Each structure stands twice: as C-alpha cells, then as structure tokens.
Amino acid sequence: MKKKIVFMLINMNVGGTEKALLNMISEIPKSEYDITILMLEKYGGFLASIPSEVHVEYVKExxxxxxxxxxxxxxxxxxxxxxxxxxxxxxxxxxxxxx
Known part of the structure; x- marks a missing residue:
C-alpha cells in the first residue's frame, strides 16, 4: 500500500518554494508514495509543470x-x-x- 503525502501551497507562482517542491516531487518514488498538492488559489506559472501522476486539489472556499x-x-x-x-x-x- 502506498503512503500518502500532501503538500499545501497558496499557488504555483514562479518562485523558489514552488520550484523546490517540484524538484523534491521528482525525486520521490511514485511506486511507494501517492502525492497530492493542495492549493488555495488555482494559478501560477508552474501549474503546467506538475507531473501528471500528482493529484492536485483546490480549496474552493x-x-x-x-x-x-x-x-x-x-x-x-x-x-x-x-x-x-x-x-x-x-x-x-x-x-x-x-x-
């Protein structure tokens, strides 16, 4: 059974934190972990850079x-x-x- 990891961000603007998150996600073995990114806002220059196997959810409220x-x-x-x-x-x- 895969372990679950959730990362929470405000958005995926082009910045150091977001770039570091994408780099870290690329190093995590996808066969062992189920990764979700929870964002408060649905925008940013790095949205398209999120790997397809990573789940993305938004806080609608x-x-x-x-x-x-x-x-x-x-x-x-x-x-x-x-x-x-x-x-x-x-x-x-x-x-x-x-x-």
Whole structure:
C-alpha cells in the first residue's frame, strides 16, 4: 500500500518554494508514495509543470475565507458585528495577545 503525502501551497507562482517542491516531487518514488498538492488559489506559472501522476486539489472556499484569514482577528470580529453577524463574531477566536 502506498503512503500518502500532501503538500499545501497558496499557488504555483514562479518562485523558489514552488520550484523546490517540484524538484523534491521528482525525486520521490511514485511506486511507494501517492502525492497530492493542495492549493488555495488555482494559478501560477508552474501549474503546467506538475507531473501528471500528482493529484492536485483546490480549496474552493478560500476566496470566501481569504479576508478573514488575512486581516487581524479583532478587525474581522468588528466587521462581523457591524454587518449583523453577532453570533459569528462571538465564535471567532479572540485569544490573540495584544501587540
């Protein structure tokens, strides 16, 4: 039975991390490992360079979550309260220390 490996990336832009991942994948024995790349965004110059035996999956909900993930938590909660999403605001994690 093959072992499974998942790599997670934002996208496949032309960059050092993405190139290093492609080089590493080319060295992994495909007969022993089932490789999946999980991406948040479906674009980049290296998309066509992903070997055909590598599974590629995308987080479809990322566009909806992107704002919440990139903004400071307190800003997200304030925004939720202002738009009438009080329960979601209270459920959003606030255990981030003040900086």
């Amino acid at each position: 990322y566009n909806e979550l992107q704002d919440s993930l990139n903004k400071p938590p307190r800003e997200v909660v304030k925004s939720l309260f202002k738009t009438g999403h009080v329960i979601r605001g209270f459920n959003f994690p606030l255990n981030i220390p003040n900086i």
